[in-house]
Amino acid sequence: MRRRAWGSTVAGVLILGVLLFPVYWMVNVSLQPGGSAVDVPWLPLDVSFDGYATALDQQGRNLVTSLIVSLGSVVFSLLVAAPAAYALAHFRIRGANWVLFGILISQMVPGIVVANALYSAYNDLGLLNSIPGLILADSTAGIPFAILIVRAFMGGIPMSVVEAARTDGAGPIRAFVSIVLPMSRNALITAGLFTFLFTWGDFLFALTLTTTEEVRPVTLGLYQYIGTYVNDWSAVMATAVLASIPAVILLLVAQRYVAAGTTGGAVK
C-alpha cells in the first residue's frame, strides 16, 4: 500500500513535469545570454540576466501601468460588488433575482462585443488611452465574479449578528461596514485576488482601448514584442516571467484563497 502511494507521487511528478514544461521553458529562455533563437540549451547553465535588464528597461513602465490598473480595478470592483453582494444575500428586494440573472447572462457576453461598443463610447467621452477607462472596462471580469463569491459567503453569516447590531442602534450602513465586512474578510480577499489576476491578465481591452505608449499594460507590451520580428527571445521570455509573477505569488502565498475562488467561481 505504501509503495503504491509513492508510486503515485512519482507518476504525479512526471505528469506535472510534462504539463509545466512550457513554464520551465519560459524561465529557461529568459535566463539565456544573448537571446539568440538558435539552439537554446535545455538547461540555463550559463545564467544571464540581460533579458531581464532589457525587459525592465523596455517594459518596466508597462508593468507599472498594469499594477496601477489592477489595483484600481480591485478597489473599484470591491466597492461596487460588496454592498451589492450584501443586499442580494440579506435583503428582500423586488427584482433581486433579475439582478442575479443579469450577472449570469453577463458572463456570456463576449469581450469583443463589449470592446466594440466601448470603443466608440470611450472615443466620445475621452476615455481612450486612460487609466480610469481601463479600470472601468477591466472590472467587467471582476465585478460579477466578486458579487457571486462574496454573496455566497455572506449568505452564511447569521442574520442574528446583524440584527443584534441593529438593536444596539447601528444603522444599516454601519452594521454593514463594522459587522458584515470584517466577517467577510476571507471572501473579500478571494474576490480581490481574482479581480487583480483578471485585470492583470487582460489583453482584449488593453488591445482595443489603448493606442498610445503612455497607457499600455504589460500584456499588450508582450503582444507587440511577439508581433514584430523577434530577435531577442530572452527579453520576451523575461517579460513573460515578470508578467507571471502575480500568478506565482498568488499560488505560493494565497493558496487557500485560490482554491476557494476556483471552485467558488464555477459551480459552488
Place this chain on the structure above:
Amino acid sequence: MAEQVLLRERPAGVQEKPVPARSRERLLQVLFLVPAVLYLLLFFGYPVAKNVLMSFQSYTTATFYTGEAPWVGLDNYTRALGSAVFDKALVNTVLFTVGSIAGQFVIGLALAVFFHRRFPLGGVLRSLLLLPWLIPLIVSGAVWRWILDQDNGALNRFLGATGVADRPGWLTSTSLALIAVIIVNIWIGIPFNTTILYGGLQDIPDELYEAAAVDGATGRRAFRYITWPLLRPVVGVVLVLGVVYTVKVLDIILGLTNGGPANATQTLATQSYHLSFQEFDFGQGAAVGNVLILISLAFAVLYLRATRRAVDE
C-alpha cells in the same frame, strides 16, 4: 454558482420593520444595489444594445469624424456573413470549441481521478497544476509561440532529436495551425477542468465505494456505476461553462497565429476583432459579434438548465 444564485431560499426569520421606518429602510437597501446595477447596465447592457444598433449601421472610421452612421439595413450581415472568411471562421469556431473541450475534459477528468487517490505530495502537485490557468493568456501565447516555432522551437528540436518528424511548421502551415492552437487551449483549460471535477469527486461519499467493493465493483466498474452517474451534474456545468468561455477566446489565437495563416485559425471572435479594429468597420464587426452572442446565449440556456438540474438531483 448558479444554483445558489437562482434557488437559494431567503434566510428564515427576517423580521419586517414597522411601516414608517420601513420605507426609509427599503430605500437604503436598494441603494446598496444601485452601483452594481448601474455598472452592469453600462458595461454589459449598453454594449449589447449598442452592438445590435451598430450592426444595422455603416459604422466606420468616418463616423468618428462626422458623427454620422447611416442605417444600412441588413447590409452588414449580408456582407460579413456572406464572405468566405465567415464560413471558415464558423467551422473553425466549432472545431476549436469541440476539440478544446474534448481534450480539456478528458485529460482534466483523468487527472482529477488520479489526484483523488491520496498520496504523498498530492496536494502540492495539484496546486502547482493551477499555474497554467493563472498566468495571463497572452503570456501562454508568447511562450507556446516560441515552443512551437518551426526552426528553433523546443518541440521541433525534440521531434528532430528523436527522429519522429521533420520540423513541421506548427503555426505556419494551414493544415496544422488550428490543431496547434487547439492543443495550446487544451493545455490552458486542463487546470480548470481538473479542479472542478476533483471537487465533484470529493463530494461523492466514500461509503458508496466501500459498499460497491463488497458487491465486487471496483476500478472501472466502480467508475461506471458510481463515479460517473454521481459526477454527471458537475460534468454538465463544466462542459457548458467550457463552451461559453471557449467560443469567445481571443487572446490565445491572436498571440499564436493572429488568425492566420490564410485564415486557418480565424474564429468568429477573431473575425469580429479584425473587422472592427483592423478594418475599422465596426458595423460588420458588430454583426459577427451578434452571431457570437446568439451562440453563447444558446449555451447560456443550456447552462441554466444544467445548473438547475445539478441542484435538483
